[in-house]
Amino acid sequence: MDLRICHLYPDLMCIYGDRGNVIALAQRARWRGIDAQVRELREGEALDPDWADLYFFGGGQDLGQDVVSRDLQGANGEALRRALASSAAILSVCGGYQLLGHEYVPADGPAIPGLGLLDVTTRAGKLRFVGNLLAEAPQGTLIGFENHSGCTYLGPQARPLARVVVGHGNNGEDRTEGAVQGRIVGTYCHGSVLPKNPWLADMLLLWALERRHGAVRLDPLDDTMELAARRAAAEVARTRP
Amino acid sequence: MTLRTLTALAAGKAVRAGLQAIGRGGTALPGLVALALDPEVIGHLSARLAHGVVLVSGTNGKTTTSRMFAEIARAAGWTPVHNRSGSNLERGIAAALLADADVAGRLRADVGIFEVDEASLARVVTRLEPRVVLVANLFRDQLDRYFEVDQLARRIADAFARLSPATLLVLNADDPLVARLGDRHRGRVVFFGVDDPLVGGRVAQSISDATHCPRCSSRLAYARVVLAHVGEWSCPSCGLARPARDVSVARIALGRDGTRLELAGGGEMKVPLDGLYNAYNAVAAIAVARCLGIDDATVSRALAAFRPAFGRLEVVEADGRRLRIVLVKNPAGSNAAIGALLERGGRLRVLAALNDRDADGRDVSWIWDADFEALVPSIEHAVVTGLRAADLALRLKYAGLPVSDMEVVDGWRAALRHAIDTTPADGETVVLATYTAMLALRGALAEMGYVGRFWED
Numbered sequence: 001m002d003l004r005i006c007h008l009y010p011d012l013m014c015i016y017g018d019r020g021n022v023i024a025l026a027q028r029a030r031w032r033g034i035d036a037q038v039r040e041l042r043e044g045e046a047l048d049p050d051w052a053d054l055y056f057f058g059g060g061q062d063l064g065q066d067v068v069s070r071d072l073q074g075a076n077g078e079a080l081r082r083a084l085a086s087s088a089a090i091l092s093v094c095g096g097y098q099l100l101g102h103e104y105v106p107a108d109g110p111a112i113p114g115l116g117l118l119d120v121t122t123r124a125g126k127l128r129f130v131g132n133l134l135a136e137a138p139q140g141t142l143i144g145f146e147n148h149s150g151c152t153y154l155g156p157q158a159r160p161l162a163r164v165v166v167g168h169g170n171n172g173e174d175r176t177e178g179a180v181q182g183r184i185v186g187t188y189c190h191g192s193v194l195p196k197n198p199w200l201a202d203m204l205l206l207w208a209l210e211r212r213h214g215a216v217r218l219d220p221l222d223d224t225m226e227l228a229a230r231r232a233a234a235e236v237a238r239t240r241p
Numbered sequence: 242m243t244l245r246t247l248t249a250l251a252a253g254k255a256v257r258a259g260l261q262a263i264g265r266g267g268t269a270l271p272g273l274v275a276l277a278l279d280p281e282v283i284g285h286l287s288a289r290l291a292h293g294v295v296l297v298s299g300t301n302g303k304t305t306t307s308r309m310f311a312e313i314a315r316a317a318g319w320t321p322v323h324n325r326s327g328s329n330l331e332r333g334i335a336a337a338l339l340a341d342a343d344v345a346g347r348l349r350a351d352v353g354i355f356e357v358d359e360a361s362l363a364r365v366v367t368r369l370e371p372r373v374v375l376v377a378n379l380f381r382d383q384l385d386r387y388f389e390v391d392q393l394a395r396r397i398a399d400a401f402a403r404l405s406p407a408t409l410l411v412l413n414a415d416d417p418l419v420a421r422l423g424d425r426h427r428g429r430v431v432f433f434g435v436d437d438p439l440v441g442g443r444v445a446q447s448i449s450d451a452t453h454c455p456r457c458s459s460r461l462a463y464a465r466v467v468l469a470h471v472g473e474w475s476c477p478s479c480g481l482a483r484p485a486r487d488v489s490v491a492r493i494a495l496g497r498d499g500t501r502l503e504l505a506g507g508g509e510m511k512v513p514l515d516g517l518y519n520a521y522n523a524v525a526a527i528a529v530a531r532c533l534g535i536d537d538a539t540v541s542r543a544l545a546a547f548r549p550a551f552g553r554l555e556v557v558e559a560d561g562r563r564l565r566i567v568l569v570k571n572p573a574g575s576n577a578a579i580g581a582l583l584e585r586g587g588r589l590r591v592l593a594a595l596n597d598r599d600a601d602g603r604d605v606s607w608i609w610d611a612d613f614e615a616l617v618p619s620i621e622h623a624v625v626t627g628l629r630a631a632d633l634a635l636r637l638k639y640a641g642l643p644v645s646d647m648e649v650v651d652g653w654r655a656a657l658r659h660a661i662d663t664t665p666a667d668g669e670t671v672v673l674a675t676y677t678a679m680l681a682l683r684g685a686l687a688e689m690g691y692v693g694r695f696w697e698d
Contacts, residue, residue, distance in 0.1 A: 011452040015389070016381060020609025020639075027639050044460070061389040067458055131603070145604040191606020195635055225638055228649075229631040236597065236629075 001213055002035040003205070006052035008080075009060070009068050010040045013096055016147075018058030020192030021091060024201050025054065032219045034209070043071040049083040054208035059094030059148075059190050069099060069112055077115055084117055089183035089207040091200075093193065097179070097186030098122045098150055118186055119157035120179050122150045125171070132237035133167030133189055135177040140199035142177065143233045144189025152188075154179055161187055166237045183207045196233055198226045242285060242346040249279035250286070250346055253339040269328050272336030283331065284369040285346070286338040292319055292352035293372030295529055296365065299419070300380040301574040302522045303329060303356040304550050305514075309526035309543075311354045316543035317535045322350035329358045331365055359393060363400035366408075373532055374404070375411040377525050379418040380469055380573035381610070382602070390451075394418045401426045411528050413521070414483045416471045417451045417461060433528040434486040435521065436505060437493045441465035441472050456481045467517065468580075469573045488528040493520045497585060508537050512544050516581030518574075559661045559691045563669040564592070568679050570601065572610035575673075579616045582671060589619050590670045592660040593637070594627040594653075594678035601675040605629045613640035622663065623647040626656035627678045653685035 007014075007022050022038060029036035041047050060068065072080065084090060092100050101120035103111040114122075128149040135142040142162040151171035154160060160170070161178030169177030169188060178187035185204065187193060194201040202218055209216045253275030260270065275282050287294045292314075297307040311321045324337040334355045341350050357365050359379065366374060376397070379390050401410065402425035410423040414432035423430040435441075451470040454461055459478035466472040475482035492503040499513040500520050504527070512523045523544060530540045549555045557564045567582075569575040582589060597603050617640045625634045630649050637647055650656040664670045674682055686692045 016604065017606030017609035020606065020636075023609065023639050042460075061391045063391055063453060063458060067453060145606060147604065191604060192609040195609070195639060196632070225631070225635050225644065229635045232629060232631040 001033075001209065001216070002037065003029045003054065003208060004052045005036060005038045005054045005056065005208075006047075007038060007040045008055055008057040008096070009043060009064070009071075010058075011042065012064035012068055013058045013060040015059045015061060015064075015094075015190070017191035018056075018093055021058070021093070021194045021201075022056050024192070024194035024198075025056070025205060028198070028201050028221065029205060031221055041076075043067055047076045047079040047083070049079040049086070052083065053088055053211045054204060055080070055083070055088060055090040057090060057092040057096030057100070059096060065095050065099070069114075072099065072115060073113070081115065081117065084182075084184060087183060087207075087211050089204050089211070090185065091194070091204055092118075092184070092186045094148055094150075094188055094190045097188065098152065100184065100186060101152065102155075104150065118179055118181050118184055119155035120152050120170075120186065121155070122152045125149045125151040127172070129168035129172055129188075131167055131241050132233065133169065133177065134165045134234055134237040135162035135167070135169060136165055137162035137200075139203060140197070141230070141234070142187070142189065142193075142200065143196050143230055143237065144187070144193045145191055146188045147190055148188050152179070152186075157181055161185060166241050196226065196229050198223050243279075245279045246282055246285045247344075247346060249275040249277075249282045250339050250342060251344060252278055253282075253335065254342075254344070257336070257340060269330070269332045269336060271339060272328075272332035272334065275335050275339055276332055281368070283335050283338055283365075286342055286348065287353050287369045289346070289348050290322070290351055290353050292533065294353035294355065294369055295373045295375065295533075296355055296357050296362070296371045297375045297377070297525075297529075298357045298359050298362045299375075299377030299413075300359055300382045300571060301577065302377050302518060302525070305519065306375070306377060306522040306525050307354050307356040308550055309512075309522060309547055310529050312547055313526060313530045313535060313540050313543040314352050314354065316539045317530075319352045320350045321352050321354045322348065323354045324356060329356045330361050331368065334365065359397070363396045366400050366404060370405055371408055373409045373411055373529055374401075375525055375529055376419050376422055377413055377521065378416045378471060378573070380571055381607070382571035382573075390418060394422065394455075398422045398425060404428065409532050411525065411532060413471070413525070414486050415467060415473065417455055417474050417483070418470070420484055421455055430484075431487045431528055431532055432484045433488040433524050434483065434490075435467060435493065435524065436473075436486065436489045436491055438465070440493055440517065441467040454479060454481055467521075468577055471521075488524060488531060490520060490524050493517070495520075495584060504537075508541075510537075510541050510544050512547060514547065514549055515584065516577060518577040518581070557686060557692055559657075559686070559689075561666050562661050562664040564657075564661070564672050564686075564691075565669055566672045566674070566679065566682070568676065569611070569673045570675055572607055572612075575608075575611035576615075578673065579612055583615065583619060587619070588621040589616075590621055590660070590664055590668065591623040592656060592670050592672045592674075593623055593625050593633055594656070594672070594674040594682060595625075595629045595633040596627045596675050596678040596681070597629045598677040600677050605632045608633060608636045611636075613637060613642075616640070617642045620646065624656055624660045624663075625649045626651065626653065627675070653681045654689060657682065657685055657689065
């Protein structure tokens, strides 16, 4: 069995450990004997909507986000739309999450259009939310670190990924964190969210494998070290958020 | 000297004496007290330095470069005041100055050499009038504290635009984020770089923070990539390119016991440190020395006798084993350290320590940007410790280190004891530690009797 992962704009949208997510997806597939291939898409290259089963779209700096936003307004945006419509899965983090939404409204100046694949809208906030984040999802506890000033609000099509216990999440107001809509996932847990949240990594792997291999079952892995890192990070989030 | 400055000086000195009486090093608190009483204290005191103030900043290499330049200054017969304990915020500079001053504010030193945290640089340059400001590089580091590196560069460039024209800027031409920091400076800018065609690869590294042109946003082209986004860069679209180097290394010969630098335009220097990044540190120090009129023969003599700071490849002897201590605090620095370790060759025993205090960065995600995949095939055994040991162990697992080849050990002394005891006699363990983990390990090594106290350094 094989799995194809596409890392979107790795050099522009990969701030602070985002690539840990791609490492986690590929390794958790390989440890199960699945042949995981990773391709990178850079701006200006053509996205092949038929190739990847799973996309990763990380966060970036302002300049990177501008370049990527322009690239996605052309054929690549259309290709990604088609890929996700034909049941590929995607994990988006921070800036990537914002760009999958309808638009980003800065403090001044015109709104920056997103792809509208997620029913969310983001507005520039006055505060920066920086710190450990702990949130409860139906599938498990989400543990990560957030660092954003954008405030994201969910529309009726999107469900929150998790409910915030410690931290700020989407906007610091409604206790929601991240969004799920079909096989599209967005989160503000930037950096390496998947290594410490193997339930989320495996959920994405299952969705991705189903695209070309039908219903599959994932063999269990020995997650002792993952659980130890989760326990330590949860303790940090509770005691010194 | 105003009464206010003298009061601040007296209070700071009293705090320092009190801390020393109870056996504490006190590299920051006395400065903090003095600054609270007189925010201008560092400007007033440093104005008395005959050779002026040199500020050394950048994400990586600050401590080594400023120590190198301090040795050069000493060799030139100058007397430096130097915040050498890695205390590189405004308060650390204040503490160093007031430790050097007498109660009337007279300084023993005649030159100030201060390493400055890159996030504090924009502020510090407004607090005193530096003669030279060196910026060595800007990389992603502690995103929770510094935020994005583009924003940091903008803040520094804004501050440089307001500098006195008398201030000399010394900038790394090979770092596109740094090379443009002086564009709006009214005074002179001196560039340094590495021009050895054999140094560096052709492929951009995955952790690059400056893939695109700072002027026109097109993708930069690299003839050579030395580290992250540092290298021989140019913009094929608008023609922006690395500025001409005033001080440059034409050839670098890396060896196990040190590095030989051939300077463009003639001259050769030896530095008893390995690692390509130390060649950069040396050329930066050479550039500063030349700006201040110190001759190459003096520079060469000082560099040849240079000894590394604690945690910068320093070696500690413990029961016939060597602990080679390497500070790792961000992806670019880690990759540079990993590169230097791999150049040495052989199988490695590692003690790795990860903390998430403010000074380390509270977000430990950065370990996923560091190229542990390159290091792991050379690791024979790893002991992992620190407040976030579990995160680091997980990183090593995903980088391919078999779980049976690593042990997580709680507690600094226990981890050191275990690492030392499992190292073969005459063998070596490489200690990779973040800043506060390194301080804690240093404290434990002192308790165990292997090193002296920190502030004697």
